[in-house]
Every structure is written in C-alpha cells, then in structure tokens.
Amino acid sequence: MSQYTAALETKLVEDIPSSMESAGADALLLERFQRGEDGALVELFDRHNRRLLIYCQKLLGSREQAKDITQELWMRVLRLRGSSQSVANPVGFFLKIARNLCLNHIEARRTHTPLDALSERAHPVADGGRSEMEELILASLERLSFEHREVLVLHIYCGYRLEEIAAMTGKSPEAIWKRASRARKELRTLVMRDSDH
C-alpha cells in the first residue's frame, strides 16, 4: 500500500513541475507580457493551460465547456497587457479566474440545462471502455460537493501538492489537508455504498 501512495506521489510530481518552484518564473513572464512581450503570454499558456483545462473539465464535466472557460480566461489575462497591476502568484490568479468562471457556469446550468451542456458522463455513449467500478468512481467524483471535488482535481488531476493548493487558494495548509481528507472519505463512502447495491 505504501508503494501505491509513493507511486502516486512520484507520478504526480514528475509529470508536472512544481508550481511553487515556477511561481517566480511565472510572475516574471506575466510582467514581461504586461510590458508588451507577447511571447511571454504564449509561454505562460503553454505552461499552464493543460492543467487549467483539466481543472475546468473535471469541475464542469464537459470538455467543450472547459475549452470555452479557458478561452475566456486567457482573454481576461490579455487585458492585463499594458497595465501595471502586479500579480505575485499567476497560477493562483489563473485558477481564481477559472474557478469563478466555472462557478458562474454551474450556476447558469442549474436554471437551464440544454442537452449539449450535460456532463459527458451523463450521456449513454460516454463509456470509454471502463469497468463498472471505474464508472462508479468517476460518477461518484461528480457527485462530490464543489469544494471537495476541486481539491481532489487540483491534487490528483492537476498534480499540485496540498501545500501548493493552499498557497494558490489563500487557505492554510491544514485547512486544505482537512478538506482533501474529507473529500477522499466522502468519495470512498459514496463508492462503497453504491457498489453494495
């Protein structure tokens, strides 16, 4: 079991560079872009769009909607060009924009949900060759509360350490650790309960 958790941590860490290590470089890139160096924004995009896209996709359950959100996000970042607004933590800044846009989108979806906007998992054709258990786990993930789902997505899907998530979200590491713990427990409980039926 310890091998499993170690492998999990190793995979997450080696796949995606630490945001804490790159925070200074990101801030520098954003500054360069604000001074008019457009290539710096493209570099920021290449560094972070992947994780932002995954983040939005897992929170919204739709890739197309996630792409819309990330497009809107980068358009908003574009508005920083020429401004003197200082952003110390660009990744946290990007995530904050993405989070708010996702929440707005979810809120709008509650009142009107066209078929296209339904979660891809809600479609009967969404089965990607997964086992029943895998389908159950992924469906349970979508049933978690937004905060719980968010912390698991940031940690497992986006590869951020819990300390990094705390720094990006402005919460204390203990609070994030507790939230992640509750999220795992909630997810585990949901899966175990549904697998009994």
Next chain:
Amino acid sequence: MNQQQRDDLIERYIGRRMSPVEEREFLRLLDRDDTLRRMIETERAVGTTLLRDRDAIPTSDLDTREQLLAMLGTLPPAGAGGGALAAASKGSGFFAGTIFKGGVALLLTGAVVGVGYLLTGDSPDGAQPRPHAASTTAVPQPSVDVPGSASSPTPSLPPSPISIERHDVKKMEGIVTERSKGDDAALHSERTPHLERSKERPATEIPASSMRTDLEKPSSTIPDVNSASAVETAQSTKVEEPALQTPRTRDTMRVNVSINLDRIGKRPR
C-alpha cells in the same frame, strides 16, 4: 473498531503519518478487519481510476492557442497603454476596425480605377499627354469633355467614374514621376515613356491649336450624350485616331495598375 477509527487509520496511513511500528500493526489489522480491508481496496481503486482518467484526458488545446495567437496579433503595441487594450478586448475595437476597413476601401477604389481604364480601353482626354494636363496650368483642362465635371452642362447627373479616374491618375502620375528618380530605372523606362516625352516638351511650348484638336476630337470609347461637346463632335467630321494614341493610353493604364499593385504590395515582378 468503529467507522471513525477506521477512517482515521486510513487517513494516517495514506498521509504517511504512521511510524514503522504503527504501519506494521495496521497491516496486520487489515487481515482481521474485512471492512478496513475493503476500505483500503476502495481507496486504491479510487486512486488508480482517477490517475487513469487523468491520463486519458486529451490535454492539447490548439484551438485556444491559435485563438490566443490571433488575438495577440491584433493587439496594438504595449506603448499604446493598457486602456487601449482593455477597450479592444472588451469588444470595442470599432476604431481599429474602421481604420482597417477604410484602408481596404482605398485600396479597392484604386484597383477599380485601374481596372476601369483597362476596360474602357481609352483615355478620357484623348492623346493629350496626361502629365501636362495634371501638372501644368498652361494647358487647358481637358475635363470639359468629361461628364460630371464642373463645366459639364449636366451637373445634375451623377458623377461619372471617369472623373474619379482622372483625379487618381494625376496623383498616380506624380508618384510615378517620383519613382522615376529612384533606382528602378528599368521599370521606369518600360512603363513611362510618355512621361519622358512630357519632360522633353514643356507645357508652355504646346501649341494651342494642337490642344484644340485634342479637345474637339470625338471620344469613341466613352460617348457622353449629355455633354455639349459630344453633340458637337457627333456632327463633326470623322477624325482619324493617331496611331500613337492607343499604345500610349494602354501604357498609362499599365502604369495605373502597376501603381495600384505597388500600393498593396502585390506588384508582379
């Protein structure tokens, strides 16, 4: 052991907060407690599934990247200030769009003028060297025969495109004259022989009689039934066209088209 105790144990185990002794005890407990073992197995399945799901997500988003690059390409220089960018990004790129459209309209107008000359096949002011008419005041303005001009007897008619062409031609020939002073001597000699002739013969030396002949000459390609001169020329005797007129006129047209192509940067070499 109750559920809360099991949750705490699992949390400490996953968080690597157990001492080696506690960890060995926990592994032994797994053999005895089916519920705890099942919880751990579920936890493992969750972790594996989420990682597999993460790896299966396509992460490239070339559309957004292309869109971003396109947006960056349309932005003004950073020196223009953040306000301009903010206005542009908020969808108020009206002024930039207007300026762009105006530029395109100017280019299109120039192209239409050049094509118009090609289609008409003749110059509105006949065999008169255009540089003289454009650059000197001593030469009578041949625009008296052009409909839509100030001296036309039917000013109420809509202005003919010819008058626009004349205006453009004057400007364009000025440009060509300037170009002829440059390095492109071969191009100049090929395209502007009439300009050379006009330089050799100043406007003040042109006999008035020859100018009258030009002005009274009927325009076979652009009949203007409304002008007085058209009526007059229709009744007059047929005047033979000078042999030099057609090539010179076409030459002028070629110059116009070339200039238009120059302006839009697409002149064929």
